[in-house]
Amino acid sequence: MILHKTQAIVASDTHRFRVVNCGRRWGKTTLAILEMVAKAIYKDDARICYVANTYQQARDIAWQELKKICLPIVENVNESRLEITVYTKNGKTSTISLRGWENIETLRGQKFDFIVIDEIASMRNYWLNWQEVIRPTLTDNKGHALFISTPKGFNHFYDLYNFNDEDYKAFHFTTYDNPHLPVEEIDKAKKELPEDRFAQEYLADFRKQTGLVFKEFNRYRHLYENLPSNDNITEYFAGIDFGFTNPTAVIHIKRDRDENYYVTEEWYKTQRTEDQIATYVKGCNFNRVYPDPESPSAIEMLNQKGIQVIEVIKNKDSIQNGINRIRELFKQGKLRIHKSCVSLISELETYSYPEKRPDNNEPENPIKENDHAIDALRYALATNKPDNYMSAMERATRWAEEQRNFKSSSR
Numbered sequence: 324m325i326l327h328k329t330q331a332i333v334a335s336d337t338h339r340f341r342v343v344n345c346g347r348r349w350g351k352t353t354l355a356i357l358e359m360v361a362k363a364i365y366k367d368d369a370r371i372c373y374v375a376n377t378y379q380q381a382r383d384i385a386w387q388e389l390k391k392i393c394l395p396i397v398e399n400v401n402e403s404r405l406e407i408t409v410y411t412k413n414g415k416t417s418t419i420s421l422r423g424w425e426n427i428e429t430l431r432g433q434k435f436d437f438i439v440i441d442e443i444a445s446m447r448n449y450w451l452n453w454q455e456v457i458r459p460t461l462t463d464n465k466g467h468a469l470f471i472s473t474p475k476g477f478n479h480f481y482d483l484y485n486f487n488d489e490d491y492k493a494f495h496f497t498t499y500d501n502p503h504l505p506v507e508e509i510d511k512a513k514k515e516l517p518e519d520r521f522a523q524e525y526l527a528d529f530r531k532q533t534g535l536v537f538k539e540f541n542r543y544r545h546l547y548e549n550l551p552s553n554d555n556i557t558e559y560f561a562g563i564d565f566g567f568t569n570p571t572a573v574i575h576i577k578r579d580r581d582e583n584y585y586v587t588e589e590w591y592k593t594q595r596t597e598d599q600i601a602t603y604v605k606g607c608n609f610n611r612v613y614p615d616p617e618s619p620s621a622i623e624m625l626n627q628k629g630i631q632v633i634e635v636i637k638n639k640d641s642i643q644n645g646i647n648r649i650r651e652l653f654k655q656g657k658l659r660i661h662k663s664c665v666s667l668i669s670e671l672e673t674y675s676y677p678e679k680r681p682d683n684n685e686p687e688n689p690i691k692e693n694d695h696a697i698d699a700l701r702y703a704l705a706t707n708k709p710d711n712y713m714s715a716m717e718r719a720t721r722w723a724e725e726q727r728n729f730k731s732s733s734r
Contacts, residue, residue: 326357327501329349333354334357334358338492340468340488340492341469344472344493344496345473345496345500346524346526347473347498348501349498349527350501351472352384353388355385355469358439359389359439360389360409360419362436363417365412366411367413368417369411369436370418370434370464371417371420371435372419372420372421372430372437373385373422373439374424374441375421377423377424378421379423381421382421386405393419396410397410398416405422406418406421427452428593430456434460434461435464436464438460438469439471441472442471443470444475446479448593448666449480451570451593474529474530475673476530476535477672481529481672498527512525519533520533534675535672536646536674536675537646537671540653541653547659547661548662550585550661551587556578558611559575559608559609560576560609560611561576561604563614564615564696565618566593567594570592570666570695572696573607574699576703578707584657584658586700587661588661588663591666591696597624598624600624601624601625611632612633613635613706614702635706636706648705649697649701649705666695667696669693670696674689674697
């Protein structure tokens with residue numbers, strides 16, 4: 324099997340981390356398989372891993388082709404674990420494993436020389452798993468990685484593609500760059516598909532996803548780098564969405580005198596106990612927190628540590644009411660997110676409604692995924708009504724300050 328011209332451009336590049344943004348049927352899986360086999364042959368005892376969205380997809384997409392290419396050099400094939408051992412050019416062996424993103428935790432503690440992540444744009448909680456699980460597996464052997472995907476909105480793959488680091492190299496190819504595909508078929512798809520969908524799927528162009536919940540969110544308008552001055556901050560609080568296998572999200576929020584909200588920080592972690600979560604929250608010195616009400620034992624742990632917990636009400640309208648609150652703040656320009664909050668930003672750009680049928684109105688609630696940080700943000704902002712918590716003294720103090728400001732501005 325011979326690489327076509329643009330595949331060869333990627334294969335010949337020597338950067339440690341290569342990011343390939345390509346259209347459908349460009350040949351990304353073929354490139355991945357050939358690179359894995361080549362690296363397995365030319366390095367003794369190499370450990371190589373291919374990661375698809377699910378274990379079943381890894382089997383369906385790459386397994387049969389991998390076995391076929393490795394047939395002349397195969398030493399052992401493990402069908403149940405999707406692992407194949409091959410002979411190197413020196414008569415030693417190397418191992419290629421196929422894994423699913425849904426069980427990415429199983430890679431903890433392992434070490435690899437080369438990892439391929441296929442369709443990375445669809446991987447949930449990418450940054451968290453890259454930082455905590457995958458990146459450490461490449462440390463021992465200074466391993467390399469190949470990230471390949473077709474875009475899916477402006478999510479983590481967009482950030483990865485634009486990542487500015489000397490170890491990274493980004494490539495962009497369209498479906499037209501595969502010389503083995505009939506051009507007339509691609510042109511036919513162009514006529515049949517909506518413009519944005521064709522641009523995304525075939526031209527590998529980053530476009531906003533259809534059905535996005537937070538269409539108002541705009542990176543240029545709503546992201547910031549410099550934290551607001553504490554002189555104008557009146558409250559520091561947090562929303563909390565509990566998890567263990569799924570991430571726990573603690574979203575730090577500051578509110579100023581003009582009712583502007585600044586998300587200053589996020590804590591987005593898996594495998595944290597309720598006590599560890601409460602200890603972290605206690606150390607942040609929030610004025611108050613707004614936790615998921617469906618985790619009573621975790622809330623009790625917060626109470627035991629003396630944290631002021633505000634009850635969050637959940638009912639049939641609470642999700643949509645919270646969404647409306649966030650959307651309205653974005654529209655008004657009164658909600659801004661710090662650029663370091665990569666998980667929240669990714670969720671804001673991927674949280675979407677199910678694709679509706681022509682005879683249906685827009686579904687009431689979005690798809691229940693890519694929402695841990697958003698849920699934490701929603702609990703806080705939907706419930707945080709400043710006047711509800713102000714004591715009589717606080718109201719009087721605020722009124723006096725407003726009067727002084729008014730008199731000063733009138734002079």
